[in-house]
Amino acid sequence: MIRVQQGDFDPAAEIDKLLAGRTDIGALVTFTGLVRDIAGDQAISAMTLEHYPGMTERQLQEIERQAHERWPLDASLIIHRVGRMAPGERIVLVAAASAHRKAAFEAAEFLIDWLKTKAPFWKLEESPDGAQNWVDAREADCAAAARWER
Amino acid sequence: MKILYFAWLKSKIGADEEEVSPPAGVSTVSALIDWLVARGPRFADAFEHREVIHVAINQRYAHPGDPVGPDDEVAFFPPIAGG
Numbered sequence: 105m106i107r108v109q110q111g112d113f114d115p116a117a118e119i120d121k122l123l124a125g126r127t128d129i130g131a132l133v134t135f136t137g138l139v140r141d142i143a144g145d146q147a148i149s150a151m152t153l154e155h156y157p158g159m160t161e162r163q164l165q166e167i168e169r170q171a172h173e174r175w176p177l178d179a180s181l182i183i184h185r186v187g188r189m190a191p192g193e194r195i196v197l198v199a200a201a202s203a204h205r206k207a208a209f210e211a212a213e214f215l216i217d218w219l220k221t222k223a224p225f226w227k228l229e230e231s232p233d234g235a236q237n238w239v240d241a242r243e244a245d246c247a248a249a250a251r252w253e254r
Numbered sequence: 255m256k257i258l259y260f261a262w263l264k265s266k267i268g269a270d271e272e273e274v275s276p277p278a279g280v281s282t283v284s285a286l287i288d289w290l291v292a293r294g295p296r297f298a299d300a301f302e303h304r305e306v307i308h309v310a311i312n313q314r315y316a317h318p319g320d321p322v323g324p325d326d327e328v329a330f331f332p333p334i335a336g337g
Binding site: 137195225 | 261329332334
């Protein structure tokens with residue numbers, strides 16, 4: 105399941121919902137991304153996430169579909185927030201559940217790596233002096249995603 | 255044709271979307287960018303480093319040589335940075 109929303113999410117409640125009634129799942133791996141208060145040496149007071157309504161959801165569905173094609177997953181979840189957030193707030197949750205841990209670990213890493221380079225989101229950082237800066241795509245993120253190319 | 259701009263492209267151009275009617279000869283993404291750039295300095299500035307700008311036609315990733323037509327939704331955006 106994928107979801108793009110303004111409001112916060114409760115990871116524990118989301119996981120309970122994902123696993124409700126399931127007794128065949130032996131492994132669940134989740135990743136939660138948070139807003140940091142520093143980028144490089146620049147203090148950050150807020151971050152605004154922008155997306156492309158329609159295409160973003162379509163890309164997230166495609167990323168999730170590919171994860172299920174590559175690993176024997178029993179359940180998965182991608183929740184990504186948009187709008188203005190303060191340091192410490194949750195931005196993204198990905199979860200991958202499988203019978204065994206290896207598939208769950210790998211698929212969770214794949215989901216977040218591909219999301220960062222293939223789903224249209226952009227980050228606008230605000231510093232305490234009021235300056236605003238659009239975050240560039242990071243080479244490290246592209247390298248992380250490239251590991252999964254085949 | 256509907257054009258959408260995101261992130262710093264939106265800031266530089268000063269609009270997030272617009273309806274345009276380029277001449278019939280403007281039939282590829284690349285030609286569309288040339289036509290937009292010729293409209294003024296805000297567009298020339300926004301598309302200065304066009305090699306880094308991503309384009310989607312009808313919400314699917316596209317390339318500079320891909321065809322565009324009057325009924326398409328064309329989106330321009332910087333490299334993505336989510337998560």
